[in-house]
Amino acid sequence: MKRVHAIIVLMLIAGCAAAQGYDKNYRRLSSGDLTVDKNFYLLTVIDKTPDVKAVLAGNVALKSFLQAKVGILKAHVTDTCSYPASLMPDFFWKNDTASLARELNSVYAANKRAFDKMIDAHLRPSGYYQRFAGMANGVLLGKAWNQCFYGMDYIINQYGLGKRMRYPHIDSVSYVVTSRMYRTTLKDMMSSLAEVSEGFDVFYKPSLAVAMQLMQANDRDEPARLEPLEEGINKAAFDQIKKTDWKKYRYAAIVLPGAGPTLTTTPVSPNGKIHCDMAARRYLAGDAPFIIPSGGYCYPFQGPYNEAVEMKKYLMEKYNIPASAIIVEPQARHTTTNIRNAVRLMVRYGMPVTGPSLFVTSMSQTKYSAADSFDARNIRELGYTPYTRKKQLTNHVIEFYPVMECLHMDPLDPLDP
The missing domain is CATH 3.40.50.620 (HUPs)
Incomplete structure (x- = not known):
């Protein structure tokens, strides 16, 4: 009998987890850039959730990440760095993910109600994180953050450094990244983004902007075409x-x-x-x-x-x-x-x-x-x-x-x- 009760409990738990996923009545939010929405829906949702965005923008540690990346962006406007290998790596997240994870976990724990409301109202019913639907909110959020960081690094690797990623025959960079033309483009990109950097109000904005500019430079708007x-x-x-x-x-x-x-x-x-x-x-x-x-x-x-x-x-x-x-x-x-x-x-x-x-x-x-x-x-x-x-x-x-x-x-x- 105890085993039967245990199975019933497990079934109920599984059923609840499944119910917390995709909702056919959900209406997805829009940042105005469908390529961003499809790749980084968490960031679109944060931008449309004022209380969560305010928490992230006001956090001292996260603000230091933002200031550091904006500072690098501005420095590249006038410094002698001219090759992708010297311009791009500072916008990666791979070296910061451990410290970021600790800080973001702390932020979530201190503001659980606001984050849970956002997760339950948007991340779960959107379906974009359907594989995480059976996980607790804090775990789901952590995995969603990791996807964002990995996704930005992937784009910068492929279209900034010219690395051959998963499908190089059809998805790779359109130009020789070390060519004079592309190096000039990257340098001009730094200047263009530096000019609007005062609008970068959350820690991930500089790297996201660099990633999206790289896709734009290579005419890679496929996620938004025909939509x-x-x-x-x-x-x-x-x-x-x-x-x-x-x-x-x-x-x-x-x-x-x-x-x-x-x-x-x-x-x-x-x-x-x-x-x-x-x-x-x-x-x-x-x-x-x-x-x-x-x-x-x-x-x-x-x-x-x-x-x-x-x-x-x-x-x-x-x-x-x-x-x-x-x-x-x-x-x-x-x-x-x-x-x-x-x-x-x-x-x-x-x-x-x-x-x-x-x-x-x-x-x-x-x-x-x-x-x-x-x-x-x-x-x-x-x-x-x-x-x-x-x-x-x-x-x-x-x-x-x-x-x-x-x-x-x-x-x-x-x-x-």
């Missing part, structure tokens, strides 16, 4: 979702991954067309009411084509599939995030996610995605698999069930967090 999707390219499908009789379909959606072209003269690659053909067959057979083509601006490097947008055009032109049946997911850059991002849209658009959906593609990609090694890659890169109960049905089709962890933001992929 808001449901008011633009996805409006017809978004409206149709509300009218759909889901009982008529075995599957909620057909997820269609991209295969980026290698030529700037080719909107859809040869394999991309095969992917579309396979998905169209399944849609026309009545398997699901929606196709979700997924893929961003990936190939060729800094190329003009968005995989998902071009696949939508192909499906409409070749198969007469209506726009109201195609949900564009235009940001995924890899097979792992094709599924993750498609699930994100399904959840946020109010589509059923307790039942199965289909992943439909070419034979070669189906073989790759059905293997255990693909699960291992997801866990290695995302920390989880964006699906459960994966089952290969044919040479072109995999059945899967979505998981809510897909909503979680990823600081290791700043172009598609």
Whole structure:
């Protein structure tokens, strides 16, 4: 009997933890910069929460961090530092994370009510920290801070120092960072930011500004392109979702991954067309009411084509599939995030996610995605698999069930967090 009671208690605890995550009625806050919001939602929320922001801005230790980084920013305007290796490292957090963690823990403990209110009202229901939903507020907040610090360091490494990060073939810096042009750009960036540094009121603002300026210099606004999707390219499908009789379909959606072209003269690659053909067959057979083509601006490097947008055009032109049946997911850059991002849209658009959906593609990609090694890659890169109960049905089709962890933001992929 005691064991039964213990299990019931554990179930109740688990249920409470799950209930503290994503809320479909939550309305996300906006800083005015969607790239910032998607990468660093904690910071957007703090900026919109006056009492928490005031606590952080007034803390003596944190203020010293701010003053030090602003001082470095101003010093770089006139000093002789001209190479990335001498300009960028001072804006990293990696050397300060231990002392910052202690101070931020102390700040949280002393102002628990204000922080808890913010966490419960925004961080949890937003879904951006869904993998932490079962954790206590203080732990969740600490992990959210770590993601912010790591994310800024990642961007500075990639676009400031030119380091080859996770996906260098499509995500790397656009210029030679040691070239005269880029060194001049970095120096001018210091001057430009120094001019507005009086507006940096919280300790993380200088490093955040440097990171965002680096992304801007490299035309890396992918997280914000085509947004808001449901008011633009996805409006017809978004409206149709509300009218759909889901009982008529075995599957909620057909997820269609991209295969980026290698030529700037080719909107859809040869394999991309095969992917579309396979998905169209399944849609026309009545398997699901929606196709979700997924893929961003990936190939060729800094190329003009968005995989998902071009696949939508192909499906409409070749198969007469209506726009109201195609949900564009235009940001995924890899097979792992094709599924993750498609699930994100399904959840946020109010589509059923307790039942199965289909992943439909070419034979070669189906073989790759059905293997255990693909699960291992997801866990290695995302920390989880964006699906459960994966089952290969044919040479072109995999059945899967979505998981809510897909909503979680990823600081290791700043172009598609």
